[in-house]
Every structure is written in structure tokens, then in C-alpha cells.
Amino acid sequence: EVQLVESGGGLVQPGGSLRLSCAVSGFTFSDYAMSWVRQAPGRGLEWVSGISASGSDTPYADSVKGRFTISRDNSKNTLSLQMNSLRVDDTAVYYCARKSAGPRPFDYWGQGTLVTVSS
Amino acid sequence: EIVMTQSPATLSVSPGERATLSCRASQSVSNNLAWYQQKPGQAPRLLIYDASTRATGIPARFSGSGSGTEFTLTISSLQSEDFAVYFCQQYNKWPPGTFGQGTKVEIK
Numbered sequence: 001e002v003q004l005v006e007s008g009g010g011l012v013q014p015g016g017s018l019r020l021s022c023a024v025s026g027f028t029f030s031d032y033a034m035s036w037v038r039q040a041p042g043r044g045l046e047w048v049s050g051i052s053a054s055g056s057d058t059p060y061a062d063s064v065k066g067r068f069t070i071s072r073d074n075s076k077n078t079l080s081l082q083m084n085s086l087r088v089d090d091t092a093v094y095y096c097a098r099k100s101a102g103p104r105p106f107d108y109w110g111q112g113t114l115v116t117v118s119s
Numbered sequence: 120e121i122v123m124t125q126s127p128a129t130l131s132v133s134p135g136e137r138a139t140l141s142c143r144a145s146q147s148v149s150n151n152l153a154w155y156q157q158k159p160g161q162a163p164r165l166l167i168y169d170a171s172t173r174a175t176g177i178p179a180r181f182s183g184s185g186s187g188t189e190f191t192l193t194i195s196s197l198q199s200e201d202f203a204v205y206f207c208q209q210y211n212k213w214p215p216g217t218f219g220q221g222t223k224v225e226i227k
Binding site: 044103104105107109 | 221
């Protein structure tokens, strides 16, 4: 059974940092690209960042470029998102999601972890 | 960036009735279009990909159609568990795979 489990969310002050993790199981992690997608309270879905299966390609949304860093450890089946210089408008549920290579949809999602940026 | 526009924002439907949801892309995305269902407090679930292919385990009452810039998700006979928010997403131009703003299907 494919499983994606996020962790690391919480309350942080503006300007602070947080590191999210996504532990995966039930599939060969190193065969798939992964992404982080966020959803602000009561809002729609926004793609944040992605990483290729090998980790060599790491695109970012303009809204987080230079502040967030995505990474993966294929030996530990773990995806990470380091978030620095957090802003109030980064408040959202953050989902990790799996995607095959090429133009494909997100076929599996984690349950999400809530990040709240507030003073 | 490709903009995805969904209509209507809210659709009120009685159980057993048909629901038709629309999604329009600002430029052609070929058939690289997915539909997701999201229930309160849950992650999105993939329903349809490649515009018309049902994902694993998705009931036959869900169907997708369209190509280019105009797409439709049809739920042939709404069940109680189908009341949710539905998002479309294009993945023809990556990154980003842009999402529509969602259509809420509520009980009439």
C-alpha cells in the first residue's frame, strides 16, 4: 500500500524557519518525482516545489523561490522541505505528493501537515 | 503561467441527479488534465487523468471529457459520498502544474 506521511508542521513566527518531512512506503521511492503542494485555509491548491527522481532537478514556485529548499534522501525514502524566512501568507496545510516522470498528475498524496506563521 | 478556471464555484445537486463541472484552460493543455476530489479535512484524491481516464478504484459514475482548453467532469448519479470540492489541474506545462480554484458540490 502506498503511503506518504508528512510531519514537522507547527506554529512559527514571521521570519522563522521550519523543516517538513514526508516519509514514504509501499513503492520504490527512487523511481518517482515528488512535490510539495500547499493549501491556505479555505483556499485552493498551490504547487510549491518539486524534485526529480534523482534529485537533480528542483523547480520552485516564484512565491517561495530563494526561501524554500526541497531535498530527498532515496536511501531513507524521505522527502524534505526546508522553509526559511517564513511569512504570514505561507500559512497553509502542506501536502507531499507523488508524480511519475514527464507530464503526469499527482497520483498519491499525504494527509498534510499544518504550518501556521503568526506572531 | 497557464490559468485554470472552474465553473460554477458552487453546484447544488440532489442525490441521484447528474452533476456537470467545467474547467477551462487559458491555453491548450492537450489532454494533460486531471480532476481531484477533496473532502473536508482530507487530502485531494485523483479521480481522472489524461482528461478521461479514471484512476484506480474510481467508480464508473465519474467521467471526464474534453481536450485543448475545455474540459468537463460528469458525475452521473450523485451519491452522498460525492459531495465534496473538485479541482482540475493541468500538467501539460510543468512546472507548475496549475490548479483551478475548485467547484464545491453541495446537497440541494
